[in-house]
Amino acid sequence: MPNACLDTLRSLQEFDSATLFNAVIESMGASQGGTELEGKGGIPVNYTDSSIKSLLPSLGMAIGYAVTAEVTAIDPDSPKIPWDEYYDAMDKAEGPLVGVIKDVDTRSGRGASLGDGMAATHKFLGCTGIVVDGSVRDIAGIEAVGIPAWGRGLVPGHGVFNLIREGEPIVVGELLINPGDLLACDRDGITKIPREMDPSVVLNKAREIREKEQDYVKVFKRANLTWADVKVYREEWTREQAKKR
Numbered sequence: 001m002p003n004a005c006l007d008t009l010r011s012l013q014e015f016d017s018a019t020l021f022n023a024v025i026e027s028m029g030a031s032q033g034g035t036e037l038e039g040k041g042g043i044p045v046n047y048t049d050s051s052i053k054s055l056l057p058s059l060g061m062a063i064g065y066a067v068t069a070e071v072t073a074i075d076p077d078s079p080k081i082p083w084d085e086y087y088d089a090m091d092k093a094e095g096p097l098v099g100v101i102k103d104v105d106t107r108s109g110r111g112a113s114l115g116d117g118m119a120a121t122h123k124f125l126g127c128t129g130i131v132v133d134g135s136v137r138d139i140a141g142i143e144a145v146g147i148p149a150w151g152r153g154l155v156p157g158h159g160v161f162n163l164i165r166e167g168e169p170i171v172v173g174e175l176l177i178n179p180g181d182l183l184a185c186d187r188d189g190i191t192k193i194p195r196e197m198d199p200s201v202v203l204n205k206a207r208e209i210r211e212k213e214q215d216y217v218k219v220f221k222r223a224n225l226t227w228a229d230v231k232v233y234r235e236e237w238t239r240e241q242a243k244k245r
Contacts, residue, residue: 008200009096012184013063015206017191020184021047023206024193046192048131048173052150054187055136059148061186062129064096068179070104070165073111073134073158080162087125089167095126098183102170103134111158114149116141123147129185133172150185 012020022032025043030036037043069086072078090097099122103113114130116138122130123145132151136142137158142149169178175192177183182193193202219225219233 006096008203009063011203012199012206013061015184015210016061017047017184017186017188019206019209020193020202021191022209023202024191024197026209027197027201027205044194046175046194048175048189050173050189051152052131052133052173052189053152054185054189055139055149055151055154056143057148057187059143059146061184062098062127062148063182063184064098064126064128065093066100066177066179066181066183067093067097067127068100068102068166068168068170068177069163070102070168070170071113071134072105072160072162072164073103073113074105074107074160075162076160078105078160078162078164080164081166083163086163086166087121090122090125090127093126095128097125097127098185099127099130100170100172100177100183101130101132101134102172103132104164105134108133109135109152110155111135111161112137112155113158113161114142114151116145119145119147119149131172131183131185131190133170148185150190 024046028037030043067090101113103109113134114132114136119130119142127147129148132149134151135153135155136149136151137154137156139154167179169176175190177192178195181195182199184191184193193199216237219230
């Protein structure tokens with residue numbers, strides 16, 4: 001599927017990764033916590049686990065198409081390819097992009113797989129964010145570059161730093177990421193919008209979810225509200241939502 005229009009991607013940035021996860025599964029016909037997709041693969045685990053953390057939350061959200069690389073940060077004997085193979089692929093890709101780097105060293109995470117110079121290169125080549133399944137360094141420099149980053153944590157150094165592969169599917173935080181997958185990254189982690197799913201469909205569903213959630217929260221602002229009132233409202237609200245499916 002060709003990349004979505006920029007207006008759609010900008011509009012998706014109005015929503016957090018949790019809402020976009022909800023929008024993906026509801027677009028597939030599931031309800032929150034429901035069993036509608038049992039026998040059809042179940043609700044997809046299209047999000048990273050808790051090992052991948054936002055390292056610069058003040059820089060906000062990133063959304064873009066994945067460009068992938070595997071690296072080693074310590075091992076001097078690992079087979080290597082020229083770094084420009086990764087950056088050339090990025091230069092040729094239609095953006096916006098998210099760089100996705102996996103440390104496959106025998107001591108994964110012991111050395112840093114991202115620093116401020118790399119961050120500046122990624123930003124120049126159209127990346128809105130960088131996700132690292134490994135460690136990061138130069139966090140103050142990355143912040144100065146102005147590109148948000150995600151990773152397992154911080155270290156101050158690395159050893160011999162080699163690019164092993166680029167442009168291949170990789171697993172980051174227990175999430176399979178293919179080159180070209182659309183990623184939404186924020187303080188909660190990373191949600192993947194499947195490549196076969198139209199982002200505009202996910203956007204429309206996210207807008208519906210936001211409206212439903214806002215309606216639900218409004219009830220708690222009512223004067224003289226009791227718990228009995230809340231339970232009655234919840235039953236009515238649940239029935240109304242079921243009618244709309």
